[in-house]
Amino acid sequence: MTAPAPMKILITGAGGMLGTDLGNVLSQEFEIVGLDRRPVTHLTVPYDICDLTQARMTRDAILSHKPEVIIHTAAMTDVDYCEEHHDEALAGNVAATEHVVDAANEIDASIIFYSTDYVFDGNKKGEYLETDTPNPLSFYGKTKRMGEEYILRVSKRALIFRITWLFGIWGRCFPKAILRQAAEATKMNVVDDQIGRPTWSWDVAQAMRQLLLNKKDVLLKSGANIFHLGNAGTVHWADYARFLLKGAGLGAVKIMDIPSAHLKRPAPRPTNSVLSLEKSEKILGLKLRSWEEATLEFLPKLKQELALLEAKAKAQAAEKENTA
Ligand SMILES: NC(=O)c1ccc[n+]([C@@H]2O[C@H](COP(=O)([O-])OP(=O)(O)OC[C@H]3O[C@@H](n4cnc5c(N)ncnc54)[C@H](OP(=O)(O)O)[C@@H]3O)[C@@H](O)[C@H]2O)c1
Incomplete structure (x- = not known):
């Protein structure tokens, strides 16, 4: 008897912070294909170039692969950029999501979508x-809520996961910014009036693996449902920065607590970003470890990956010089 073919899953934003971890984790048991808008050198799963703001291109790409599940991570995630570029934010976060959902409905695919704590004030x-x-404060939050609303209204089958304060190897995130600054500073200003749950994209990817292996029935139910997901525990940014520096052996760098108002960033952020994790634990059996434990495992992996990338860049430069 031949084994059943593995479930086919399409990941949008496959080269992003969460998309990359999802591809790496899920490709062990499932058939994965990715979409991203430009070439991504670190990707290990097959992928097509596709700009999701283009309706026709998105429909063609999705229909050509006919996945059973679409994990839609692609988004315009730069919160301050969205605040100052409304048309691009609407295209990247709302129109793109509409195109993905419409194509999913045509082929009866289920959707997993990621939203954010920034939908709350x-x-x-x-x-x-x-x-x-x-009640989103920022334009980014507004567009992510509009994406949620479209899915709730139109999607045949979807799970919306609101995640918070994401960090990971493959994208822009707070730990990378802090460690980069710490290399050049003896003290840093960090805000202490926003509280949330730092969440490792790798742990979200592991949770999706568990969901797809053990709770596929929930995903295949009609309609759309919202869940909150994140690493356990809470912290404010300044204490999180202290934890990161200590974990990276840079505890001598001093963190000065400041209020958010001092930063004068274009987009306002919620002061309380703490999402209840009870529903995803009760209904989906998803319980992520503490943010401290996740961060301590992440830090050496980040260091290793950065060293590998640096070595690769050096080797490429040397090869170029030799062939010139
Ligand atoms: N990061 C956080 O703290 C956070 C918190 C809560 C929720 N979320 C949500 O979680 C999801 C994943 O976030 P992330 O941090 O992993 O994002 P990310 O690292 O910014 O990755 C997003 C990926 O999507 C691609 N993309 C953007 N617009 C596209 C388009 N029009 N067509 C095709 N590809 C496009 C990006 O390409 P480019 O690199 O070329 O832009 C990138 O590869 C997002 O939906 C985000 O809203 C993130």
Whole structure:
């Protein structure tokens, strides 16, 4: 008897921070194909170039692969850029999501979509529940909420995961920014009036593996459902920076606590980004480890990956010189 073919999963934003970890984790058990808008040298899964803001191109790419599940991670994630470029944010976060959902509906594929704590205004005392009313402060948050609303209205089958304060090897994130600055500074200003759950993209990818292996029935149910997901525990940015520096052996660099207002960033951020994790634990059985444990495993991996990339760049430069 031949074994059944592995489930085919299409990942959008396959070269991004979460998309890369998803491809690496899920390709062990599933057939993975990726989409991204430009060539990505670090990708290990097959992928096509596709700009999701283009309806026709997106439909053609998705229909040509006919995946059972589409994991839609692609988004315009630079919050301050979105605040100042509304048309691009609408195209990248709303129109792109509409194109993916419409194509998924045509081929009966289920969707997994990632949203954010930034759909809330942060004024709640206590953890945000999935049933709390969104009220985004930033334009990025507004566009992510519009994406959620389209999925809730139109998608045949979808799970929306709101995730928070994501960090990972393959994208821009707070730990990388802090460690980069620490290499050149003896002290740094970091805000202490925003609280959240730092969440490793690798742990989100592992949770998706568990979901697809053990709870596929929930994904195949009709309609759309929202869940909050993140590493356990909470912290504010300044204490998180201290933890990162200590973990990286840079504890001598001093963190000065400042209020967010001092940074004068274009987009406002919620002060309370803490999402309740109860529903995803109860219904999906997903319980992520603490952010401290995740961070301590992440830091040496980041160091190793950065050293590898540096060595690769040096080797490429030397090869170029030799052939010139
Ligand atoms: N990062 C966070 O802290 C955070 C927190 C909560 C939720 N989320 C959500 O989680 C998801 C994954 O975030 P991430 O940090 O992994 O994102 P990311 O690293 O910015 O990766 C997104 C990927 O999508 C690609 N992309 C963007 N626009 C595209 C388009 N029009 N067509 C095709 N590809 C496109 C990007 O390409 P380029 O590199 O060329 O732009 C990038 O490869 C997003 O939906 C985000 O909104 C993130």
